[in-house]
Amino acid sequence: MAAKNDGYIDILLERYWSCETTLSEEQELRDFFSQSNLPAAWQPYAPLFAYTREEQSVSLSEGFDERLKKAMEKEKAGNKEYITIRIFAPLLRVAASLLLIVGLGISIFFITRQNNNPWFVETYDDPNAAIKDATYALEKLSHALQTTEEASLETIRVIDDLDIDWSALDSLMAEDEELTADSLAATAQEKKDTLHIGTFISNNKKEKEI
């Protein structure tokens, strides 16, 4: 068979390389090159056709349809779950911006109001009641002041009653100060004396000798 087809295959192959073959002719070539005892001249091209044949046999794994079905169901369920959200998605955007604007408005309103408000606000409608309450508050205050004043006066009186000799105390303090000053001066003098005493003695001796 090979001998008879040799020229034909050669022509087919040539046309194959120059892309002139039809699909059926290409299939013929693939079939021809799939035979096991191929003449040596064509051996080099066998791997190419073997490769395409092999690639043709690649197929989906068995569990694919099952997995696809599951994924489709999941997708469906997912769509149902979020359908309300999806419908309201544009509205949600509007709502979010509205909320933002309202929130900003409220906060700005409160901030400005806080700054403009006087610290004291008129809360009384009846002036008499206001005066009454004010007097009451002032009386409370003056009462408190009075009690503290009395308390301090009482303390002073108690101290007076103790009958302390203030002048004696003052002189004691003054004495104390003088004493410290004196002692300081005395120690300084002592040091000086000890320094001079040696020379003083030697001077005395010299005077006596003379």
Add this chain to the structure above:
Amino acid sequence: MKDRLFRLAYGIVRDQEEAEDILQDLLLKLWSRKEEWSDIGNLEAYCFRAIKNMALDRLATMTVRKTDSIEREKEDLYFVDHQSPHSEMVVKEQRILIERCLRELPENQQLTFRLREVEGMSYREISETLAISEDLVKISLFRARKKMKELLAGYGS
């Protein structure tokens, strides 16, 4: 149809799980837009285009995520070297060589080659799928096949 889409994704990412993941994503997306199907002129070409783009995107993130693809390839070679008979080793090595050569081709050539050889698509179908002209499809395929021929002829001698 599903298998063809899967094969295209697999051809790009070279990973069974990732390719299935991509296909699932695509089908779920398609399912959620059932009402738009009538607006799409050629649903099949649309699907191929979509899965191509998704797979390329995934491939870009994959290369960032894991860089062990080359290591794995080496491992394969190593494994073959020591455990398989010589002929099997040669076949596997050639396969890896072809794969690597394909991967080094420009994207259009690579995809054209794949769609033509593996999926058996006509030039028109490929041009619709890749959103390129039929002439460009032919040129891309010619270049890809030429590269393959050079590779194989060089390897054989």
